[in-house]
Amino acid sequence: MNYTKLIFLFLLGAFIFISSCSSDDDSCTETTWYEDADGDGLGNPDVSLTACDQPEDYVEDNTDTDDSGSSTSGGSTPLSAFDEFNPDAVTVSYDGDEITIESNGVPNHTSPYWEETNPLYIEPVVAVALTPGRIGGDRSFVLTVSSTPELATTSSATGLGAIGISVTGVPIFNDQEGNNRPIEELIIETFDYAGAHNGPSGYHYHIESSDVPENTTLSFDDEKLIGIMSDGFLIYGRREMDGSYPTDLDESGGHFGVTQHSDGEEFYHYHIINEYYLGTVIALFAVDLQGNPNAIM
Known part of the structure; x- marks a missing residue:
């Protein structure tokens, strides 16, 4: 009986974990981020990537026509x-x-x-x-x-x-x-x-x-x-x-x-x-x- 309970609890925990992961994945909304090489808060429209979280040195803006100006x-x-x-x-x-x-x-x-x-x-x-x-x-x-x-x-x-x-x-x-x-x-x-x-x-x-x-x-x-x-x-x-x-x-x-x-x-x-x-x-x-x-x- 104790063995059967352990199996049941293990399967229940695995189900909850998988459900939680699925829920997290479903809540991720990918955003297009643009490189901000010169650190002025404006992004280069020609260099981008998509990710759920903001990558380092990337911003949502894409209006920088000269991304080297503050170098x-x-x-x-x-x-x-x-x-x-x-x-x-x-x-x-x-x-x-x-x-x-x-x-x-x-x-x-x-x-x-x-x-x-x-x-x-x-x-x-x-x-x-x-x-x-x-x-x-x-x-x-x-x-x-x-x-x-x-x-x-x-x-x-x-x-x-x-x-x-x-x-x-x-x-x-x-x-x-x-x-x-x-x-x-x-x-x-x-x-x-x-x-x-x-x-x-x-x-x-x-x-x-x-x-x-x-x-x-x-x-x-x-x-x-x-x-x-x-x-x-x-x-x-x-x-x-x-x-x-x-x-x-x-x-x-x-x-x-x-x-x-x-x-x-x-x-x-x-x-x-x-x-x-x-x-x-x-x-x-x-x-x-x-x-x-x-x-x-």
């Missing part, structure tokens, strides 16, 4: 861009995923800041007054960056001194002068047509070059490469390759797009922002860096 990756820096750098001033070397740019800061264009005996010396065509000092001297600028720079979670303000290295080898400065004061009219009057003047740290650029016949090298309101910033992102002129002004720039003048160097691949890069400074000049870079800055030694 920290800026893409790979196109190495052909470094062919634009002045070989008499700049040396570029590669070590694994690092790129090192070394410059002596000596440009390959004319300026009234050359010694008068130098073949590149010209009389001022833009500058009203010159700051003390001449181009040359024993200078060295070394910047090491990643070949795949990343966007930082927070932007970084630039300070005094070099914040980038231009294609000519001349360092790029922001819109500040000594004592962290903004560029003023009297300072603007010292810039040559290249947008540069001399200072305690030597010859350096602050603003976009001028549209004068003497300017045969530097970018003016075009798509030319300007140089590389200390966070590893390249900076180009005000325009796109097709001659248009970009309309999707972030607050630092950056966006994902193609350039003449990227072989159709999009990567993050800066443009000179198409806004006049003090109504007369355009600063090369007067905003925050969107990547992680590296020291320019």
Whole structure:
């Protein structure tokens, strides 16, 4: 009798278990989930799966047309861009995923800041007054960056001194002068047509070059490469390759797009922002860096 009861209880338990499982299966309603690779809460309509429970990194929304927009990756820096750098001033070397740019800061264009005996010396065509000092001297600028720079979670303000290295080898400065004061009219009057003047740290650029016949090298309101910033992102002129002004720039003048160097691949890069400074000049870079800055030694 006890044996018969045990069999009955076992069969009853098995029936209840099977019924419970069937009930659970019947209550499962599969949902289509869409991949949210960039974590912005919007799903990629082209990547989906069905499941009862929400998988990790998937959402119900399917309206994200660019599921990489919030990624920290800026893409790979196109190495052909470094062919634009002045070989008499700049040396570029590669070590694994690092790129090192070394410059002596000596440009390959004319300026009234050359010694008068130098073949590149010209009389001022833009500058009203010159700051003390001449181009040359024993200078060295070394910047090491990643070949795949990343966007930082927070932007970084630039300070005094070099914040980038231009294609000519001349360092790029922001819109500040000594004592962290903004560029003023009297300072603007010292810039040559290249947008540069001399200072305690030597010859350096602050603003976009001028549209004068003497300017045969530097970018003016075009798509030319300007140089590389200390966070590893390249900076180009005000325009796109097709001659248009970009309309999707972030607050630092950056966006994902193609350039003449990227072989159709999009990567993050800066443009000179198409806004006049003090109504007369355009600063090369007067905003925050969107990547992680590296020291320019």
